Amino acid sequence: MSQVATPEGMALELDSVSFAYPRRPVLQEVSFTVAAGAFCVLLGPNGAGKTTLFSLITRLFLCRSGSIRIFGHDLGREGREALGRLGVVFQQPTLxxxxxxxxxxxxxxxxxxxxxxxxxxxxxxxxxxxxxxxxxxxxxxxxxxxxxxxxxxxxxxxxxPRLLLADEPTVGLDIQSRRDIIVRVREGCGSRGVGVLWATHLVDEVEPHDQLVVLHQGRVVRQGIASAILAETGSKTVHQAYSLLTGGGPKS
Structure with missing residues (x-):
């Protein structure tokens, strides 16, 4: 598994995180890390479990299976210290x-x-x-x-914040507005050394140097640097790689 190493260590660590609604499992043994200062894309279709995962990281839902750490602080035992390092943009507008x-x-x-x-x-x-x-x-x-x-x-x-969570922040926007927001986040957070976990179902929001976590049916099916995943799967595009990994692809 490819990782981005920095002197500051890991901004986010998820270890075997599972979650289920009554009679319906949503996340199953989800494990991945986001390096401090890295831009990590959580890519998966609607219904893959991205928003539920964000609800666990922000403690809207309690994580009862597995562990979540934010800059080394366990979310269950050190919630204030962990959440104090977060900035969040939820999928639904809150202004x-x-x-x-x-x-x-x-x-x-x-x-x-x-x-x-x-x-x-x-x-x-x-x-x-x-x-x-x-x-x-x-x-x-x-x-x-x-x-x-x-x-x-x-x-x-x-x-x-030291870590920004953005859940489908460009949904419903036109192409130019989407591009403008992504560029602003990449440049602004990059200059500040802020780690980003960017959840999306749109493959064109992934850059070759990004950390990439592919979530499908509640499971992580591949993670690493996007360009490395393309090489490993023999793919020319992220869309093609996603299709090979899941049997179907999100929107381009």
């Missing part, structure tokens, strides 16, 4: 449409316990990075879908 762009970020900062004077500087920087500075006073409902997603990403990074 308040009737608050302004600025108010959404200030509300989040207040929940994190940060003084307003500190948040003011961070928010200005975050909105500039997201190219939303001129929209700070507007209600979120007046933003486009791509702008809302950029705002959610800015909010997730407001607390300077």
């Amino acid at each position: 308040d449409l009737d608050l302004s762009v600025d108010q959404n970020l200030r509300y989040y900062g207040a929940l994190q316990g940060h003084p307003d004077r500190i948040m003011g500087t961070r928010i200005r920087e975050a909105l500039c990075d997201a190219d939303l500075a001129e929209r700070a006073g507007e209600k979120v409902r007046h933003l486009s879908g791509g702008q809302r997603r950029r705002l959610e990403l800015a909010r997730a990074l407001l607390n300077d």
Whole structure:
């Protein structure tokens, strides 16, 4: 198995994580790691278990089988220390449409316990990075879908996390908006050394140098560097490799 080694070690470690709803198993013995500062794509179709896995990592669901560590902190025993290093963009939008762009970020900062004077500087920087500075006073409902997603990403990074979780963050967006968001996350998180776990069913969001975890029917069927997986499977594209590994492919 290919891994990305860094002096900081691993941002995320999952060991034999399983989960089931009543009468329906969802995840089965899921194990993989995300290196500190790495961009890791969790690739799988809708229903593969990606969102359930994110719910376990964020502790919305309790992990009763297997273990999850975030920068060495066991989620079950050291939840505060582990979760304090996370930034999250959930699949379903969580912005308040009737608050302004600025108010959404200030509300989040207040929940994190940060003084307003500190948040003011961070928010200005975050909105500039997201190219939303001129929209700070507007209600979120007046933003486009791509702008809302950029705002959610800015909010997730407001607390300077060491690991960003993004669950299908480009669903429903046009091609240009998707590309813009991916580029911003890759460049922004890369420059800060933030590890990223990026869940998607879209194969065109995978780059050759990414860490890649292929999730199919609740199981990890292959993991490693994307280019290495293509070589191992004799594939020319990620779509082709996915089809060989699972017997069918996600959307391109």
